[in-house]
Amino acid sequence: MISRNPRRRRTLIASAALAVATLFAGVAPAAQAAPEARSDVFIRDNGNDYGYEDSSGSLYSSPDVRVCFTQILCATDDPIVQGGDAFIHVTLNRPGPYGDGYEKGNLQVWYTKQGTVAQWPNQWNYIGSAADVDVPYGTKTVVIPWKVPIGSHFCLLARWLSPTDLPTEGLSTSINTRKNNNIAWHNVNAVPAKIKIPQFRPIVFGWDGREPTAVGDIVFTQPGKPFTGPGRITINLGPDLAARWRAGGAKGEGIERVGETELAIVNPQKARISGLTFKSGEQVPAQLSFTAGAEALGGKYTVHVTQVDQRGNEVGGVEYRITGVQ
Incomplete structure (x- = not known):
């Protein structure tokens, strides 16, 4: 049996x-x-x-x-x-x-x-x-x-x-x-976000499964009090990831293009960068920045950056615990 x-x-x-x-x-x-x-x-x-x-x-x-x-x-x-x-x-x-x-x-x-x-x-x-x-x-x-x-x-x-x-x-x-x-x-990162001074954090995305390639999205969520508004979050995809995003149709929601490879997160409830293709074993680098405004001073915030596959299943992510400091 x-x-x-x-x-x-x-x-x-x-x-x-x-x-x-x-x-x-x-x-x-x-x-x-x-x-x-x-x-x-x-x-x-x-x-x-x-x-x-x-x-x-x-x-x-x-x-x-x-x-x-x-x-x-x-x-x-x-x-x-x-x-x-x-x-x-x-x-x-x-x-x-x-x-x-x-x-x-x-x-x-x-x-x-x-x-x-x-x-x-x-x-x-x-x-x-x-x-x-x-x-x-x-x-x-x-x-x-x-x-x-x-x-x-x-x-x-x-x-x-x-x-x-x-x-x-x-x-x-x-x-x-x-x-x-x-x-x-x-995957927890404590970020003392300074007023008007961006704090940069490297991050890698990719695919860890056995399938040769996979398509997925990067999702930003901010449970509790949102940092977007009192503060600002951007992601610099870099030339490689930005090219993949454009090849997939430059799809997404809750984001705004602010540079050749840089996107700002404008919707604190959910922002999504869609249609990224990865090969198995890849770790493709990008960079996040967190900048506090005056209203964020002394506040504590949580930001989740999660990767999901094309079926919507969570692949992994990073939790950022942000404190607004002078």
Whole structure:
């Protein structure tokens, strides 16, 4: 009989590769456990995530991953300083819905360019890990130090691995995150937006699936109090992405062309750049700018930049948390 529990099926399928996978994860191979004896530690994809697979809702701004200046958990992500020291706080939850067995595991953290897509594992860079982590009933926060590289802004990926709680992974980071409750993606960027002085943030778009090409849209949304109005958001597509947009008919909504390759976001509810074609494995660069007006001083805003495929399914995104400063 075929099991209807996806985690039970995954445990059986993964058994042949268990020794290799656990060596990579830094934990010793163990005898195959019965499904009801397996552990199930999960990292939330969003505030409404209780560990069920596939997860629903946003998948790129996990509340269980946070970047702070110190080893003390910060209330929200601190703006990282390139070349400086930071601490990545990852909160682990136990038990999840697929088992309550106890075992120690290994927490890994990786980084990639700030953007909506990245193929696993070749477009990710290893930061560090914590081995033999003991997760009690409830939650446990693990802190991993990070020397922030110079040259860009970054997305983070947290992976929990234990002998009976290994992820099943393919090329697509978004699919891996959606289908595995022990993988979490954190694409959050803190932006101190200065009055009349643009703050620039690099971002990459592309395609992380196996299909040779894909067509998708870039969508801007501003939940809560909008930044557009008190402030200004533009995106410089660059010559490559701008040429693709024109080749697709220069379609969109809630946007205004303000330069040869630059667009302004004029609709705070939803703005969309449509009809972009990407090859598998591409990461095409663009640049965002955030400029605060006087009315934005002291205000706090959230902007989501999301990539969706031609069926409207979310591929990935970045959450920008903006504070208006002098």
